Amino acid sequence: MNTSSQTNYEQISKTSARQKRAVHVLVYTGLALWAVMVLFPFYWMLLTSVKSYSAYNGERFPRFYTLSPTLQNYADAFTTVPLGRYLLNTLIFTAATTALMMLVIILAAFAFARLKFKGRNAVFTLFLSLMMIPNELVVITNFATITNLSLRNTFTGLILPSVTSVFYIYLLKENFAQVPDTLYYAAKVDGTSDLKYLFKVMAPICKPTLVTIGILKIIECWNAYVWPRLITDDENYYLVSNGIQEIRENGFGRENIPAMMAAVVVISVPLLALFLLFRDKIMTGVSRSGTKG
Amino acid sequence: MRKNNLKGWLYLLPAMLFLGAFMVYPLIDVFVYSFEEGYNFASQTYFDIGFYNFSYVLHDTYFLQALKNTFLMVVITVPVSTGIALLISVGLSAVKPLRNLFQTIYFLPYVTNTLAVGLVFMILFKKTAYSDGLVNLLIHWFGGASVDFIEGPYWAKMFVMCFYIIWVVMPFKILLLTSAIASVDRNYYNAARVDGTSAFRIFRKITLPMISPTIFYLVITGFIGAFKEYSDAVALFGTDLNAAGMNTIVGYVYDMLYGDSGGYPSYASAAAIILFVIVLTITCINLLISRKLTRGFS
Missing domain, CATH: 1.10.3720.10 (MetI-like)
Known part of the structure; x- marks a missing residue:
């Protein structure tokens, strides 16, 4: 590769840089979306496992967080079954x-x-x-x-x-x-x-x-x-x-x-x-x- | 030389014993079973030899339901999961920061116990008397009516099933596709860019042909895997898949062998052989198509 084609290539890549940034935003949004899809079930099992029995069953619509985490369920998991x-x-x-x-x-x-x-x-x-x-x-x-x-x-x-x-x-x-x-x-x-x-x-x-x-x-x-x-x-x-x-x-x-x-x-x-x-x-x-x- | 001969076989002996007892012998035996009519497990007797077992299985409504379910799962999950995996892999290859983190996250479903995580999906989608579940909450936000995805209408159950299968098979596809894309020679891209080729054209004319062998491999293994779907269905709908109307061919084989309707190894064998023939046929068709298409690319 000689010098002239080198600069030519650099110029082209510079002009495409701005366009690239817009594409990146789109790509990252998509990637993040699938990452959430993958991680959410893990988050949900962790979250549910620290909700108390009564708190969980009291939620007609499930809540995305809990303010009173408990480890009681883990004790139950090892003793009841x-x-x-x-x-x-x-x-x-x-x-x-x-x-x-x-x-x-x-x-x-x-x-x-x-x-x-x-x-x-x-x-x-x-x-x-x-x-x-x-x-x-x-x-x-x-x-x-x-x-x-x-x-x-x-x-x-x-x-x-x-x-x-x-x-x-x-x-x-x-x-x-x-x-x-x-x-x-x-x-x-x-x-x-x-x-x-x-x-x-x-x-x-x-x-x-x-x-x-x-x-x-x-x-x-x-x-x-x-x-x-x-x-x-x-x-x-x-x-x-x-x-x-x-x-x-x-x-x-x-x-x-x-x-x-x-x-x-x-x-x-x-x-x-x-x-x-x-x-x-x-x-x-x-x-x-x-x-x- | 004589001594060496013996030694070689000696090293192979354990593997050959295990393979002989648990692979070669069963392979022959399954055909024997499938032709023994009215075989009784307890007394190990049978009435006659013939094709009755196959005809029984092919007329069994449970088997036909399982056949329909399995075909639907295959037809839906293979193209959808391959397509999404391709999109994600192309996206992954286009960025650098955080790529490793994303790859690690995407791989997580591969190292989880499907029965355990299936339970989480069941809870996310299930509607009970006192809670609508998370997915129904989302549906409400968008103004829809709640549906019980686990014990409700057939389409809803099939939707969760396919959704979960796709979630489970994604890591493998993303992994293979990203490494296939990474192995494409950068010089092709640079040359194309100098010529001012658009990104989409680069993808269609360079990336896609270069990774097509991997895509075909994924489609073929995807077909095979989806035809053998079973554990994921159990994870969502419980062990009594016939009652849930969500049984698969493999599920039918195991139910015939063991469980509430079990004790019929002959029917199980006939069903397993039917499955094997279906998978073999479809794999051959896939291979033929992929060979023709690859020739078209080059």
């Missing part, structure tokens, strides 16, 4: 599922990325084709399998079908394959076993991908609803999604909406906190995977 139990169950389910899955997919991805054996490519193609199978198609038999094994209302029954993810194996395999071969051969010369190499060298190098996969799985587990609903009907094994549904239909005598909102806030906070902590990891992870649709 077993919200603590639901949270603990979800925590156990999430931790166990994620940990087991990480182990399974690390081993499989390593086999695909580094080990050479007959039939590797055929199996890999088969794995990839499994990505197209929708969950709705296999859940029926899984329900029958778990029921026949008398694993309903157990953590084992909840966890087992969610332990593998073909997509994450694929994602991790791609990352593993980027680790230079020379490292592997150097480790071999030193007499390091494959397993030791995998967990001492490969996994640490690929930690960013592992963390992203882990977080995405945690989000998925925390929000799991369909499978837990099919496989548990004992309140002692409810996860938060089923818990909130149970609270809605039977807890708090139906009309105690402030207490319900307190429960909703308690359930929403852990994931929101996780998101704010790992914002960039989660957003890049989601844009790469795009599983939730």
Whole structure:
């Protein structure tokens, strides 16, 4: 680019500056509008959760603020319904599922990325084709399998079908394959076993991908609803999604909406906190995977 | 080599066991179920083999209602959400200050529990004996009459449903579209600006063709996702979706499998296969159209 075209370009951009400002006002208004749409439900649940029962029900038309906030609803949420139990169950389910899955997919991805054996490519193609199978198609038999094994209302029954993810194996395999071969051969010369190499060298190098996969799985587990609903009907094994549904239909005598909102806030906070902590990891992870649709 | 062969399979063993037991076997089994007529869950017996299950499902008024609901949701939410997401993403890319903040806010629905937040939407839209709810308050301000969106007329329920679905799917679309727009080469824009091209023309002739693969991807995944709509409906209308008249195809599958009307894995399987065929057909049509359109752009 020579100097004359440079000045020409600058001139043009200067004249368009004023027009640009008007456009900016319009754009920001639009963006702010959608931001309000997104944030408002969160504001409303927070607001309702600190209104007292009588104050809430006294409002024929709901008010946008409260002058006498109370934490009573949060106490109710933990004492009247077993919200603590639901949270603990979800925590156990999430931790166990994620940990087991990480182990399974690390081993499989390593086999695909580094080990050479007959039939590797055929199996890999088969794995990839499994990505197209929708969950709705296999859940029926899984329900029958778990029921026949008398694993309903157990953590084992909840966890087992969610332990593998073909997509994450694929994602991790791609990352593993980027680790230079020379490292592997150097480790071999030193007499390091494959397993030791995998967990001492490969996994640490690929930690960013592992963390992203882990977080995405945690989000998925925390929000799991369909499978837990099919496989548990004992309140002692409810996860938060089923818990909130149970609270809605039977807890708090139906009309105690402030207490319900307190429960909703308690359930929403852990994931929101996780998101704010790992914002960039989660957003890049989601844009790469795009599983939730 | 022999030793290595064994080792490779050993590393794959856990994944293969899980996939075999919970994906491959069920995939075959679901077709078996769907052809076993009068299958009984308790005694594990059936009368005959044939297409009766499919015919039963296709004649079941609940299934037809679910089919209608699902199609309406798909037809409404996919274009609307993609369109709004495109507008927002273009807006986001045009500004710099606060962009990060907006992006963070827009992503929030993705990391929320749909059952929990659905409850908030229900309360916002619901009309009870002693309170009209917030949305009705707004309607009053603009001089309209109040409507019960949760237990009222069909169009009102469908409106909340679609509104909530769009709210839920927006983060994913905005995220993908903004990164697609960001990856368009700046030189194209600069060249166009030197030529004095209008902003709208730049958008139509440069941005849109460059991000069209992402748009097609979003439309295709949007179709697939909307056809499998279920949890969001439960969040708004409760578990008895048939009574609310708001059941979806996936909801019908689960209701047949389990719940008050449950215990019929054969009907559930037939319905699931019908859903799969519908989704497959529409995805193929989408792919064909997108291929033709992309060729037109270049």
